[in-house]
Amino acid sequence: MAGVLVVAEARRGELREVSLELITAARQVKSAAGGRLAVALIDADAPAHAAALAADGVDEVLTVSSPAPHFEAHIAARALSALIEAERPALVLLGHTIDAMGFGPAVAARGRLGFASDVVALDWDDGPLVRRGAYGDKLLDELEFPERACTLLMLRPGSFTPATPAAGTGGAVRAVELPGLLDDARSEHLGFREVQAGDVDITKADFLLSIGRGIADRDNIPRFEELAERLGATLSVSRPIVDAGWMPSARQVGQSGKTVKPRLYLAFGISGAVQHLAGMRTAETIIAVNTDPEAPIFGVAHYGAVADMFELADVLEAKFA
Amino acid sequence: MKIVVAVKSVAALDDEFELSSDASAVDPDYLEWDLNEWDGFSLEAALELREAAGEGEVVALTVGAQDAEEALLNCLAKGADRGVRIWDDALEGADPLAVATVLAAAVEREAPDLVLCGVQSSDAVNGATGIALAGLLDLAHVAVVRSLDYDPATATATVERELEGGLVELLSVRLPALLTIQTGINQPRYATLRAIKQAREKPLAVEDLAALGLSEADLATAAGSRRRALAIPDRGDGAEMLGGSVEQMAERIAELVKERTG
Numbered sequence: 068m069a070g071v072l073v074v075a076e077a078r079r080g081e082l083r084e085v086s087l088e089l090i091t092a093a094r095q096v097k098s099a100a101g102g103r104l105a106v107a108l109i110d111a112d113a114p115a116h117a118a119a120l121a122a123d124g125v126d127e128v129l130t131v132s133s134p135a136p137h138f139e140a141h142i143a144a145r146a147l148s149a150l151i152e153a154e155r156p157a158l159v160l161l162g163h164t165i166d167a168m169g170f171g172p173a174v175a176a177r178g179r180l181g182f183a184s185d186v187v188a189l190d191w192d193d194g195p196l197v198r199r200g201a202y203g204d205k206l207l208d209e210l211e212f213p214e215r216a217c218t219l220l221m222l223r224p225g226s227f228t229p230a231t232p233a234a235g236t237g238g239a240v241r242a243v244e245l246p247g248l249l250d251d252a253r254s255e256h257l258g259f260r261e262v263q264a265g266d267v268d269i270t271k272a273d274f275l276l277s278i279g280r281g282i283a284d285r286d287n288i289p290r291f292e293e294l295a296e297r298l299g300a301t302l303s304v305s306r307p308i309v310d311a312g313w314m315p316s317a318r319q320v321g322q323s324g325k326t327v328k329p330r331l332y333l334a335f336g337i338s339g340a341v342q343h344l345a346g347m348r349t350a351e352t353i354i355a356v357n358t359d360p361e362a363p364i365f366g367v368a369h370y371g372a373v374a375d376m377f378e379l380a381d382v383l384e385a386k387f388a
Numbered sequence: 389m390k391i392v393v394a395v396k397s398v399a400a401l402d403d404e405f406e407l408s409s410d411a412s413a414v415d416p417d418y419l420e421w422d423l424n425e426w427d428g429f430s431l432e433a434a435l436e437l438r439e440a441a442g443e444g445e446v447v448a449l450t451v452g453a454q455d456a457e458e459a460l461l462n463c464l465a466k467g468a469d470r471g472v473r474i475w476d477d478a479l480e481g482a483d484p485l486a487v488a489t490v491l492a493a494a495v496e497r498e499a500p501d502l503v504l505c506g507v508q509s510s511d512a513v514n515g516a517t518g519i520a521l522a523g524l525l526d527l528a529h530v531a532v533v534r535s536l537d538y539d540p541a542t543a544t545a546t547v548e549r550e551l552e553g554g555l556v557e558l559l560s561v562r563l564p565a566l567l568t569i570q571t572g573i574n575q576p577r578y579a580t581l582r583a584i585k586q587a588r589e590k591p592l593a594v595e596d597l598a599a600l601g602l603s604e605a606d607l608a609t610a611a612g613s614r615r616r617a618l619a620i621p622d623r624g625d626g627a628e629m630l631g632g633s634v635e636q637m638a639e640r641i642a643e644l645v646k647e648r649t650g
Contacts, residue, residue, distance in 0.1 A: 078551070137557070138557075140529060140530065140531070141528065141529075144523070163515070164552065165531065165532050165549070165550065165551050165552060166551075168507075168515050168516070168519060168531045168532060168568075169519060169529070169530065169531035169532070169549075170519065171516070171519070172484065172485075172488075172514075172515075172516035172517070172518075172519040172520035172523065173519050173520060173522055173523025173524075173529065174523065175485060175516075175520065175523075175612060176485050176488055176489075176520035176521075176523040176524050176610075176612075177523045177524065179609065179610070180612065181612055181613060182483070182484070182485055182516070182520075182612030182613060183612065183613050184484070184514045184515055184516045185513055185514065185515065196616070198619075200513060200621075201511070201512060201513075201618065202399070202400070202401045202414070202511055203400075203401070203510065203511075203513070204621070205401050205405075205621075206401075206414070206618055206619065206620060206621065207618070207619045207620070207621045208615060208618055208619075209615070209616045209617045209618070209619060210613040210614065210615055210616065211613065211614050211616045212612070212613055212614070213614055215612075221516075253528035253561060253562070253565075254528065254530060254559045254560065254561040255559060255560045255561075256557065256558075256559050257546070257558040257559055257560060258557070258558045259555060259556065259557050259558070260555075260556050260558065261554055261555060261556075262554040262555070262556055273649065274645075274648075274649045298645055299649065300649075306571065306572070307571075309572060310571045310572030311572075312575065316554070322552055322553075323550050323551075323552065323553075323554065324553075324554060325553070325554065326553070330648055330649060331644075331645065331648045331649055333641070333645070341513070351648070352644070352648050353627075354641055354644060355627065356641075361401070365626055365627045365629070366621070366626055366627075367627075368626075368627035369627060369628065370627055370628050370629075370630060370640075370641070370644060371626075371627030371628070371629045371630065372629070372630045372637040372641065373629065374634050374637055375634070378634050379634050379637060379638050379641075382634055382635055382638035383638040383641055383642060386638060386639065386642040387642070
């Protein structure tokens with residue numbers, strides 16, 4: 068088995084950015100993997116996106132026209148298994164995305180493939196060699212895949228620079244016919260909806276004061292609402308605060324919430340789960356306050372303070388009297 | 389209605405920790421064990437379905453060493469009817485595909501209507517074991533479920549799948565099925581002190597690989613990866629850490645706020 072197969076993603080008529088990141092990652096190991104680079108898209112509108120996927124280094128774009136109007140996990144699984152069998156790649160790259168989480172591990176398990184998810188770095192040493200976070204990204208796991216003819220990896224979005232989409236009509240495009248795919252569907256799409264918008268648009272704020280799990284109790288939230296007001300900031304939160312029902316989801320920063328890029332992001336009691344960092348790491352200035360000196364948020368912050376968030380908040384508030 | 393909830397006892401790193409001498413694992417003295425946060429929500433979802441049906445059985449299943457027993461007792465205290473813990477020393481450090489293979493053997497024997505897993509575990513964050521299990525059992529599956537309604541008349545679950553950026557997809561799937569459950573789907577109950585005591589009276593089976601008809605060789609065949617090393621990440625430049633007293637740190641933060649937002 069040789070070469071790399073990238074599985075691109077589209078949603079609601081748009082190609083997803085992660086597709087181009089996967090192409091960059093594939094190019095890094097293409098020659099070591101001893102073969103060509105093919106990019107597959109399994110989607111109702113697959114042919115419409117084929118041209119954009121024919122980026123530099125891509126030898127062939129494979130389109131599988133899905134009979135389902137939107138992503139359907141079982142169709143995707145069956146189509147990918149069929150592609151792997153036909154193309155025989157040494158390496159299959161998916162995004163570590165919600166859609167791919169819905170079928171990638173099933174394909175790997177059934178096919179007895181090498182497998183790793185949430186991969187942040189990809190290398191080659193007589194086979195794929197990857198790094199992924201462990202223990203909330205406090206450690207890095209280095210994994211290898213001995214005795215696997217084919218390895219399926221799910222790469223964390225944002226870990227690779229996106230390739231430039233092809234502008235022209237260059238690159239070979241091949242439509243792959245997989246009869247009977249509709250019979251594989253086992254779920255029925257009923258609709259999409261945006262999680263309810265709130266009173267405030269945190270993506271428009273210049274200064275976000277953000278609170279996380281360190282808040283510990285619902286009764287502590289008003290203190291930070293007051294602090295935010297005193298400092299002229301908008302209050303945002305990390306996921307656990309929304310899960311607990313303490314603040315509306317419109318205030319949530321992170322992968323499943325909003326991606327924000329304020330001039331200043333001041334985080335209190337947020338340890339910095341991957342999904343949170345994905346939503347705020349491009350803020351111009353990040354200041355983090357946390358009691359744990361090993362908290363991953365200090366890896367992306369510009370300034371850090373290891374301190375009790377309540378004590379520090381009180382002293383800080385007094386300075387804005 | 390029979391529901392299997394696959395749970396994991398997860399390890400959190402202490403603020404300070406050390407790696408074992410060969411850098412292949414964390415020194416266990418620096419780990420604290422607890423029920424995986426996601427699994428608290430999947431268990432609650434199972435208990436609510438059983439209560440709505442007015443009948444049924446919730447089985448909490450885990451692959452874990454003796455340390456994992458507390459997490460399983462926690463599930464029994466909250467209302468699971470029965471616990472199953474599978475362990476064998478060969479499972480130490482098992483990857484998601486190996487764990488899914490063991491779970492598959494155990495779930496197959498139970499033949500449930502529904503299997504619930506957490507989306508991911510807080511320590512390994514693979515987000516893979518549940519859907520790998522569904523693949524091995526050829527079960528219908530939905531990943532990252534944030535709401536769940538079940539209609540017994542049609543044996544159909546209507547669920548919301550949480551996508552990126554605040555988008556949600558509504559879809560339906562017929563049972564038997566496997567769902568991976570996202571945090572926030574419900575408000576997990578607390579166990580009463582009385583229930584915690586009574587949990588020890590509930591059935592809790594401990595089994596090894598052989599009891600499931602599996603061997604060490606099966607695990608080796610199933611494993612998707614092998615750990616080469618465990619490393620402390622290079623944080624790059626990281627944050628400039630503010631020193632001094634809380635007063636001094638607050639003073640510096642106040643300056644930064646005025647400077648950057650002025």
